[in-house]
Amino acid sequence: MTKRIDMKGIGKSFFATRALDNVDFSCVSGEVHALVGLNGAGKSTLMKVLGGVISRDEGIIEVNGERVEIAAPADAGRLGISMIHQEYSLINELTVAGNIFLGRELRRNGPFLDKSEMARRVKQQLDRFGLDLDPNRPVRELNSGEKQIVEIIRALMSDSWLIVMDEPTSALSEEDKGRLFEFIRRMKSEGISIIYISHHMPEIFGIAEQVTVMRDGKIVLSERTAKTTEDAVIKTMTGTELDGFVKPHKDIDGNVTLSVSTLTKPGTYNDISFDVRRGEILVLTGLRGCGAPEIAKAIFGLDADYSGTISYGGKQLKPGRGPAASVRDGMGLVTENRDKNGILPQLSVRDNIALPFLEKSVRGGIIDGKRIDTLVNKAIADTSTKTSSPDQEIRFLSGGNKQKICFSRWLDPDLEFLILLEPTRGIDVHAKADIYRIIEELSERGVAILILSYEIDEVIMLADRVITLYQGSPVSEYTYPNFEKDQMLSDMAGVGQPH
Template identity: 40%
Template sequence: MQIEMKGIDKAFGSNQVLKDAGFVLGDGEVHALMGENGAGKSTLMKILTGVYTKDAGEVYVDGKEVHYRNPQEAEKDGIVFIHQELNVLFDLTVEENLFMGKEIKGRFGLCDSKAMRKKAEEALNRLGVSISPAETMSNLSVGQQQMIEICKALMVDAKVIIMDEPTAALTQSETAVLFEVIQGLRKSGVSIVYISHRMEEIFELCDRISVLRDGTYVGTKNIPDTNMNEIVKMMIGREIGERYPARSCEIKEEILSVEGLTKEGIFQNVSFSVRAGEVLGVSGLMGAGRTEIMQAIFGNLSYDSGHILIEGREVQIKSPMQAMKYGIGFITEDRKTEGLMLEESIQTNVALANLDKVSSRKVFLKKKKEADLVSRAIEELHIKCFGPDHECNNLSGGNQQKVVFAKWIYTDPKILILDEPTRGVDIGAKKEIYTIINKLAAKGVAIIMVSSELPEVLGMSDRVMVVREGLVRGIISKEEANQENVMTLATGGTI
């Protein structure tokens, strides 16, 4: 299937999101659509699939102009959009999610459970996913839920699949499986629009790259004819320099020590330490227990045995409130459901996490202190917004993540746990977040950074802790930390 979009305009009120934007997709190609957060990539694809109505421009499918009124009309023509925001019903099973609105009916119009179960198992096996169709969605990790969304699209006879940040929640092994599926789809003539901020993936997988900047089409490049630096310059209008800013801060005394931490069936005998000014990277495959270990340290998950020491003194942490009193901050992996109140303003989100600074005895709000703190956060973290009252739901992904950082930075944490700190964030905003991390380390904050992006772990960490099946397989120095060593430990080998 061939698609051409040209002269596309779209505004939401006074906010012009797209201006004379365009995109051309060929038969059986994997075409990357790139740009900074807020560049208009997802909006352009939502116009293609009928989620939004364009203000101006034309859309052609196989040479015929189309005007899809909703995603169902686009899907009937074989165009499927896997959105970045997961479209799952958590209380239903995997099978029920896969067949929602598309149930296989047997005699008398009743659902044919046997046929649906068989088709679901075939689709999951095709993706190499070992998840039972009877499993409830709420019991799955974010990455597993993402795989179910991809599986849902593959069950439709799609001719074009639009993937918006499909690997944001996937580990390297799951990403490799997805790439195999995409290669198979390409060979069978299916076209893929691949929206991602992960440069390495784009250059490994795609045939061409089209770039949007500030809602306008910048250009298209064939992968063999370009490089990362050129694409970055097209995206942000300037050179970005080194992707991982150098850090030369002094690593000082031990701040956090974890000894023999165990939660039966999830993680066992976990021991490690972090020092002031240090970034400890945490790597491992999905389901290894990385996030659960961090949740236990923060009081979100109980543990059966073990010890947590802060500055040499053992502490008992039963809740996040207790963790905060001991100086622990936690930036969770899912900013949309756990990190932010999306319908509230930047000011509300930042102020609620810092009530001791902007109120009297956490009862009487001091408006000037609140305004000063939030204005300082916007300026220091370079949050692109219309002001403190800007609703977080209307910020780009990178700026949403900066608001999450602002919530915790101004609590003055001794220890800051970062779980996937740059997920779904463009390359320009990533570097700004890396700079924030380095500044915090320079102030003596002990930082634990959990990330599924191995280049990020290697580029930002002083040491790397590798977790596999709930066990710490090794903690390696910056000098020893390379892709081969980390993956060897993550998959059960030794170095």
């Protein structure tokens, strides 16, 4: 039996902002419907209306032609609509089956839980979709990809037929992505309908039947994927031609800023050696678990548990010397998780930018507010960060603008070495181009830059030199412009590596 849901003429305003404007959106069972748009285009608002999280101002929702009311998340659940969020809502201490049956546990005699029956039913579902996962494992032992599977299975087992996935691949390794896409194909053939929110064109054109693009609260394109192209979608998303980022040419002949020699941490990374010169961009790449973030931590003084040496400006660094010493010596770090350790949410944009080099604006023990304002205003302009004022609390900004602020705090002229972990994770195309431009400007100024990136196109676009890693060991090194994408991908995937 095919099912369909239609949202017709949906409108929603927040004060003066028209977040959704006469939006029509529908979904048919057995299909993947991709929903794309820049941050703030209205995708999340539309999905929150569908999920009963926020109320709409106008419009109607129909399931199979019959009008329904979705006033609360419970209503959406009853209609078979489930949302899978980027942050998982699983309880770490319970098992896979325990999580899936949470709140509607099966009982044997009276109050006692029938754990084996719950595990058996979960196993049955997992087998049905060809997934290999032990229902009795505690969730705390699972990786992101497996947790996501548990979330989806939980939705399916509570009779959901429409599943909304918000950026499902943002925290997944290549291997987990492949498994997720296979899972999605199986769900389609079982008549499940999926709304797939993503920025990744290859993913969308790989699995979706229909693609809808939102911009400024309106639908600007809704088309079968077979009848449109990646470029057309990108173009409608931004409204203009995508600002192409072209890597400028440069010669790298400066002094060595950072030198790493035979760096080893057993089980994490192994025999890593490289130099980074002034103005050079070195990119470490691999799959998740390749050890690159841990190498960055060792360099920044956050980890003392390694052997080998790290020299900076000709001097050997003391293991675990702490970030305060690193920043004092002109090192900077942009972390991979903005919200966890990148921003100070309740503080102003000004405080977020000025913090690392605050001491330089102190006169006689007192902070020179004017000097700070000058620096901050310049940083905001240089990074084209969109904020209403430097007094704005940073938590109200979009992901892309938050990330720009994480960069702009390191624009100080004394910065010599910058580490970037996944510099464009979870941000839209426009912000990405800005971030690439900032990185290039820093390197032209002579800053040595070490980047960890998992996105091969980004690696090739930014790097002067690339080192591929597989399970903590270096595979090979590439120098601009001799980047062979296919070879890099097989390095990362461990092709030809012993088992």
